[in-house]
Amino acid sequence: MLEVSKTMAEPDNILLEVKDLTMDFGGLRAVDSVSLNVCPGEIVALIGPNGAGKTTFFNCVTGMYKPTNGAVMVHPPEGKSQKINGFKSNRVTTIGMARTFQNIRLFKNMTVLENVMIGRHCRTTTSIIGAILRGSKTRRQERETVEISYDLLEKVGLVDVADEFAKNLPYGAQRRLEIARAMATDPFLLLLDEPAAGMNPQETKALDELIVRIRDTEKISILLIEHDMKLVMNISDRIYVMEYGKEIAQGSPMDIRNDPKVIKAYLGEDSDA
């Protein structure tokens, strides 16, 4: 296992390295040469006002969009480094970066447990024929899948509702289920898109703890987009700030709090609201 560092990025010890990422939609430049690094054991936050291009950035990194320019490099703890621009998102996930969605995208008519089991898809190999014959290997995989999934549900506190349909869960629980589902893919980096959106303070606090716990006990690094400043400031090791597609600041929570550009960006937004 790699050494867990809580300090600033060290160039030779990076998991995700995004260089000058640019994404155009028609004439609109949604992301403009943004660079960002995530190191092992870090919780990195990407913040910025609405429409700053954070989710687009996420989508480029996870293969939903093919970036116009720039490079997305991954250096998995095990396995070789590679440039993943334009990889389909299932490949990105298989490499080891799993995400959640801003507007929760669960498999609503499947049970909570099954939602998590889908996460195991890329780590298992049963084919149609295998599923029909249900040989010993298939049975073993299936058993493991169920076990791992139950474990994950336990970690996010959803084991009691494992057989409920996902659509019947309360909002906060749906968010946690998405995290569990993403964790089931055995990622080294978890990308969370506004995990606290719509949560009450209590739920946010629990989420806060959950994220830190994932980092500390599961050894999964985290990149998150968030609006909730309190959460971001509490748990992030480093913060990147975007506005109008550009990166305007980066640094520790303390640095960011005092950065005039950031204050302006947020005050500008606040006076709008």
Next chain:
Amino acid sequence: MVDNIKRSLLVALWFVFLTFPLMVVKVNTLKNIVEWRWINMLWVAIGSFVLSIVWRWAMERRQLKSKKAEQGEEESVKPGFGQRLLEDPKIFKPVLIVLALVTLVFPLVVDIYQANIMVLALIFVVLGLGLNVTVGLAGLLDLGYVAFFAVGAYTYGVLNSFFGFGFWISLPLGGLMGALFGIVLGFPILRLRGDYLAIVTLGFGSIAKIVIENWEEVFNGAKGIANIPRPGFFGAEMSIHTATTYTYYIMILMVLFAIFITNRLKDSRVGRAWMALREDEIACVAMGVDMARTKLSAYAFGAFWAGLAGVIFASRNTYINPNSFTFMESALVLSIVVMGGMGSIIGVIIAALVLILMPEYLRAFSEYRMLMFGAVMVLMMIFRPEGLIANVRRKYAGRKVVTEDANA
């Protein structure tokens, strides 16, 4: 109540107006006179009045039910009969035994007609189970499913008439050809979603029929392929009745086989991926599922069953022509899947039996049978929009049996 009657009277009046030109007036171009069939107007008035009252009553009941459901006192209190049937072994077991017995002796006690239509119904059960995978599990709306059915039937027909292939060799070949076509046709349309997919598959269905119709050298066009042998049994000579009975048992085996396999797949890595794809394609891919492979496998798997069913279909009719492979058949199979309750195996079986046997039992109504068939389809959808039996998800009893008190 008075209000009800008043409204129903209005409805009756409306329908009298609506049906007036078509039901009452008939132009006799020969003698150049107009026939006024006033008596029809009376029937329409009475009929729609009565139906309206029944309708109102049924709708009220339906609303009451859904209101109750909203208040949360539904299934958990009293699971529907369908669900109890599936879950309570006390009911489940005897029902299954009785069903198995009935199934076994059925062709021995009924006449050839009953056995014959039952074979057709069972063919549609297999078709329904196949399409259930594509539409019900994987959520890929396919309005041209009949194309794969045709592929199977013509595989047998062509192989038999050109090379003398027998039924038992052609059966797996038909299935494989179906699957192959599933992949070939599925490939260009991977990116399409929902209703776009629907119309393209509808197009494929029509194209298949047109090609069969026009490519006379191979498919014999509209003349069709005649004298296709019924399933053989070590070369034994069989009367048609015996052969039908024999085909019936083959079909029963095949249905059991299909249930067994789709059941296994449903609760497997592959089946879950199909369902996830149906629920949310983007999230599914983001969770590491290969969209192309998963979609193609769903197509191929669904088409495989259609191919198998096609071979049996050809052998049952001993004659095939393009008339059996129209949009109506695709619509019929789709209706079976939706009415059965998407993804539900038992529902599909019941719906297939109902939809195929109903027109036969409606023969007594002669030319009214398709009219009633259409009406029943509409009514079934209105009163059971989720299908006959809603899909019940499997509960994985993992190592922890915490699940018992989970629902409390």
Next chain:
Amino acid sequence: MRKTVIKNLVMVALLGMIMPATGFAADTIKIGVAGPHTGDLAPYGIPTKEAAEMVAAQVNAAGGVLGMQIEVLPMDDQCKPEIATNAATKLVSLDVDVVIGHVCSGATKAAMGIYKEAKIIAVSPSATNPPLTQSGDYPNFYRTIAPDDDQGKLASDFATDKLGAKRIAILHDKGDYGKGFADFAKQFIEAGGKAEVVLFEGVTPGAMDYSAVVQKVRREKADAVIFGGYHPEASKLVSQMNKKRMKIPFIGPDGVKGNGFLEIAGKDAEGVYATGPMDVSDYAVNQKAKADYTSKYGKEPGTFFDQGYAAMQVILNAIEVAGGTEYAALEKALKSSYVDTAVGKIKFDAKGDAEGVGFSVFQVQDGKFVELN
């Protein structure tokens, strides 16, 4: 476990299930009438059904045949092979004595095997596919209509010899009836060497219009059109030819020769040729049949009405001659005695085709089909 049970049962079934298909003697004669009674092809099946029901009602009113009442059992097959086998087995299980039908050649082929085994004679009013009689596969099959090859020959001879056409366009509706006729017409024209087939093409029944194909006929500079198919498509074609100001002869088969065509095509029908059974319109039986129909239904009878009526007549006559509905006797009666029917005085040859259904070419003149000599 269950599989072995099933296997055993299959064995039992195979060994013990040779059910004798004997019906008990009844005091009614059951006649099945199978054809499309719903769906898009219903217009070709319903007239036969109506003819059979009409004849049965009349005969019953007059005391029946051999003192027995006639029961007509209509059976819808939608012209689909699978429904046709359903209909056929249903008729067999209802113990019918004879079947009129089926209407489409394809459905007929699917059903004949079942009748053959049950020893039931079927008389089709409209299945024209030649192998039905000529292949010898269906000894119990008879028809009151001429097979495609006879008609194809007549139409092609007429086009080349009488009309002197040199460049002939052949169109068809892709169905078993129309395509069969068109195939034979093409074959005979090519064999005759007097004219050239410049276009051989299928049109889609139910398509919105045929103007593109009509333009194509013009481009090929055809001097005659032979069409295989039914009257709706034929009238659509002739009306569009007129709209496109094309005046070349149009020849159709007996699916066109009927009042349906005259009615639908209206003025456009003028001058159209059609092959068909010899003119029987001044034939008393035919006149009576039509008059009865018109007075009962208030409209002209539809396609294959004459043939359906004739089928009913030959069957009833054969039953009377044979003194019952026993297969061999019926067969003999059908093949030996001439009957006055709505399509002329006919009996059946050894293969089951009607003898005496003479064919000639008709032309629409002043809104009527007139026989050409």
Next chain:
Amino acid sequence: MEYFLELSSSGLVRGSIYALIALGYTMVYGIIQLINFAHGEIYMIGAFVALIVSGVLTIYGFSGISILILAALIAVIYAAAYGYTLEKIAYRPLRNAPRLSPLISAIGMSLFLQNYVLLAQTPDFLRFPALIPDFEFMEPIAHIMGSPELVIVVTSAVSMVGLTVLIKYTRIGKAMRATQQDMTMARLVGVNVDNVISMTFIIGSVLAAIGGVLVGSYIGQINFYIGFMAGVKAFTAAVLGGIGNIPGAVLGALVLGLTEAYAAGYISSAYEDVFAFGVLVLILIFRPSGLLGKAVKQKV
């Protein structure tokens, strides 16, 4: 060249009819995402009513243009009534049902209406009187485009312009657009969504009935089954253009009509449907949301 013109005119005529029916499909789809398979039957019923009315009027001694106007008017009224009733019976109770349920209900309704007309009237084809007169001035080019064809193209064009105006500038049009954008939101701002949906069915049915009358008069025959094929083609056209998009439906219909005409003219009419669907598949492969459909980037 002349041949090309001839085929183009033939394709244009077909396309215009497809467009009239496709608009109904596309409008309904735009608002409630339902493939209204029974829409073709409305077209058929429109044609039948027009036929019956014109038959009655002819017998009672009306003549010429008055028959055309009355028959078309009554056909349109009845089609609208049928469309309205259809929605109320077969689709409204299924507003919140799973997505495919209304589709099956639509297929059932389609079967029902076909057989209803078969039984109430006749299974036979009926002659549809040529209601559109031959204009003298069209005679020189009648072999390319005759009067009825001209009338079809012009009427379709006028109807479409009318529809566009209706949707752009009237109250109900605005309500329709709002509902199409977001049904819940429309309801919140006070749009009576049920009325809007009914109205959509009514407008769609009116257009289909106009199509039915024009086609009947042009090809001179109808029966209970004509709606099916026309419906499938119109639906194809709507999808081709981008379903839910009104100009798209018109464009799709024209592309489809022309494709069929050229395919029949230059290749084989036996395969014209293969080409029609082939073009559909090709276009959808390269533009998965149809010609004018907005490439909806799924919001992630």
